[in-house]
Amino acid sequence: GAVVSQHPSWVICKSGTSVKIECRSLDFQATTMFWYRQFPKQSLMLMATSNEGSKATYEQGVEKDKFLINHASLTLSTLTVTSAHPEDSSFYICSARGGSDTHSGANVLTFGAGSRLTVL
Amino acid sequence: SQQGEEDPQALSIQEGENATMNCSYKTSINNLQWYRQNSGRGLVHLILIRSNEREKHSGRLRVTLDTSKKSSSLLITASRAADTASYFCATETSGSRLTFGEGTQLTVNP
Numbered sequence: 001g002a003v004v005s006q007h008p009s010w011v012i013c014k015s016g017t018s019v020k021i022e023c024r025s026l027d028f029q030a031t032t033m034f035w036y037r038q039f040p041k042q043s044l045m046l047m048a049t050s051n052e053g054s055k056a057t058y059e060q061g062v063e064k065d066k067f068l069i070n071h072a073s074l075t076l077s078t079l080t081v082t083s084a085h086p087e088d089s090s091f092y093i094c095s096a097r098g099g100s101d102t103h104s105g106a107n108v109l110t111f112g113a114g115s116r117l118t119v120l
Numbered sequence: 121s122q123q124g125e126e127d128p129q130a131l132s133i134q135e136g137e138n139a140t141m142n143c144s145y146k147t148s149i150n151n152l153q154w155y156r157q158n159s160g161r162g163l164v165h166l167i168l169i170r171s172n173e174r175e176k177h178s179g180r181l182r183v184t185l186d187t188s189k190k191s192s193s194l195l196i197t198a199s200r201a202a203d204t205a206s207y208f209c210a211t212e213t214s215g216s217r218l219t220f221g222e223g224t225q226l227t228v229n230p
Contacts, residue, residue: 006162034218043208044163044220093162095218106168108153109218113162 002028002098006112013084014120020080021115023050023094029074030096034109035067038091050077050094084119091116126209126221134229139196141224143209144189150212152185154194157206157223166194166207201230 003026013019023033031052036044048069049057056069066088068080077096081088095109125144133139143152151170155163169176169185169192176183182195196203209221 004162036220041225043222046217046219049217091160095163106151106170108165108168110165111155111162114160116160 002026002096002110004094004096004098004110004112006094006115008115009113010116010118012118012120015085016083018080018082019084019117020078021092021094021117023077023079023096023112025075025096025098025110028096028098030077030098031074033071033077033094033096035069035077035079036093036095038093038114040091044093047079052077081117084117086119089117089119126207126224128224129222130225130227132227132229133199135199135201137199137228139199139203139226139228141194141207141209141226143192143194143221145192145209145211145219145221146190147211147213149187150214152183152192153210153212153218154181154183154192155208155210155220157208159205163208196226199226199228201228203228 005024007022033050035047037047038044047062050069050071052071058064071077091114093114095111097107098110127142153168154166157163167178167183169183180197185192204227206223206225208223210218
């Protein structure tokens with residue numbers, strides 16, 4: 001089945017530094033990938049839609065200069081948290097449409113395992 | 121903004137019992153999906169129900185959808201300790217955009 005790989009799975013960085021998270025579709029091509037953010041014991045909040053070869057579409061309230069998204073190939077999207085601060089500490093999850101629902105065969109999103117960012 | 125609301129927020133049951141989680145949403149949808157998330161991990165797709173369907177089954181999972189009430193339920197029968205996880209409903213509108221509910225934390229006690 002479809003697999004989405006995220007790297008790193010966890011990262012600790014100092015305040016003010018930038019951190020890059022990679023999201024790869026391993027056995028399928030993904031023209032669109034999605035980036036979510038999840039705080040402890042909360043739901044997933046869509047941050048942005050990453051489009052291969054074009055600019056990402058950001059959700060309202062998400063700073064595009066803070067969260068840089070690059071989707072340079074059909075299998076790779078990256079999220080860079082620039083000048084990270086402790087409030088950016090969160091669980092970041094990406095997804096891509098590549099899996100299929102067992103019964104209906106409909107395309108569904110396949111999620112990466114997530115990347116936990118801790119900013120000191 | 122999140123349009124899905126789930127209840128209960130937390131559910132604790134004994135192994136072998138059934139677990140029912142509910143989800144409500146606000147806008148028209150193409151389909152509704154349920155996902156499972158183990159602590160600190162990514163999401164795993166469980167089941168999808170289209171807007172013109174009322175009920176779907178998959179193994180021990182049963183999902184219902186009532187578009188007139190804009191609500192869905194997920195039933196897990198004969199629960200196992202390994203079912204312990206957070207369960208999220210997600211509504212899909214256009215462009216593969218998924219909006220997630222707040223989630224239900226299910227604990228199945230052995």
